[in-house]
Amino acid sequence: MHEKVLNLLETGKVDIFLGYKMMAGHPLPHAFGRHNPVEVQEMILGPARYPLEKLAVEILAARPDLKIGILARDCNRRALNVLTVHQQVAPGQVQVLEVSCCPSPLQRHADCSSLEAKEFGAGKKEIGIDNNLTPDRLEAMEPTERFSRWMYEFQKCLKCYGCRDICPVCFCRECSLEHEDLIGTGDLPPEVPIFHLVRAVHMAGRCIDCGLCEDACPVDIPLRLLYRKVNELVADLFDYKTGLSLEQPPFSLLFDKTAQPAAAPHGA
């Protein structure tokens, strides 16, 4: 791994390589550069996960002259695919050094330790939703109970926008969640369930199931569960596999541009 990064830096394929390094006792994302090749030996894999591809795209927006490489887990790779099909970054503009560690149903690997199931208290299990549930398990409940549980979760929202801010595929300059006409901007708490459902709909065809939103949520709203259902619907109804390839067009619910799957005629 270290040799590959050194090689990328020395051959000029990349100017900055985003990986992880222990700093001040924390595993932190770090930009490795050509000026300090010795430092590359200190590069580590994790355990923390940050949206490195989002950082890379931000850097490229300000400094398009730079060439960037990132250490990419499966989720980073999928996010980069989504960002590429949405033309936030040109194909190949960000060099990728892949590492595999992903339990998401979007991938077959299942050895990511960053998404280990968390334990939740009895109160949340009784009136809220255990974040470790799968969509099927939730659907087995009565609709009224399900609604009440979702509302319990949504009502905890602090409107910190952390889910959006950490999200590697949230790149819009203008966000519906901050639009005066769509969602009251100054009001706290946010309008539920609209606030969360708007974000859920916007995650259709974008969410790459990395779980960073749920990690960043101060009140443990089971966002990954919600977006996982959205992803299932996108896969079932539109036959769109989010982030798995660079060949597909960007997914859109509002326009007719999504490529029709081969089996479309009998569906329409």
Added chain:
Amino acid sequence: MYKLVPSVCSYCGTGCGVLFKVLDGKLLGTLPLKTHPVNEGKLCIKGWNLHEFVNSPLRLKAPLIRINGRFAKVTWDRAIRYTAEKFREVMSQHGPDSVGFLASAKITNEDNYLIQKFARAVVGTNNVDHCARL
């Protein structure tokens, strides 16, 4: 060129760990520090927007004194001297309890200790409060 700098949120006394994104010496954004024991990768809306006030054009970078009804930029020495003179003036007329001290949740314990010590031992008043309602 590009750096990620760990730091502590300066808004309230909780002390959440944050990570600043710095490109070419300019603050681009804030991320939560995932492994920080206080916030464990979570932030409130103020923490998420910590970088904004640093680059804000409205940010005061020098002390201002009202001269002839208009604010004028002055040096720290002059501002402190001016404040001390005014304090002395008020205190000599109305006694030490006519002034108060507002400490801050944004500064360290030690600084807060010094402020109350200054208020009680030097000035001689118990009028000390802080901005926990920030």
Added chain:
Amino acid sequence: MTLKRMRFLKELFAFMGLGGRLRLEWISSAEAQKFVKVVSEFTEEIRALGPNPVGRYTCESGKKIGRRAACPTAPDPVLADTAPGPHTVPRAAAEGR
């Protein structure tokens, strides 16, 4: 595509527990009878479902939807043990098990 989009929304609503409150029909301006039939049917369906549960989270002013603290007159819809109304609160459901 509208068909698929509506199915997407319907299923998302159903996942939230708000199923059955959305319907898509194609009615031409010449099909007055179909319009009457669809609207009457759907009205009955909606009525049978009872009041929209989102309303239980709305203040009387109808403006703010949020926590009880934001609208002191409304009972807390989740924690209220008494008067479950047409929508069983989960706590009562848990006790009944």
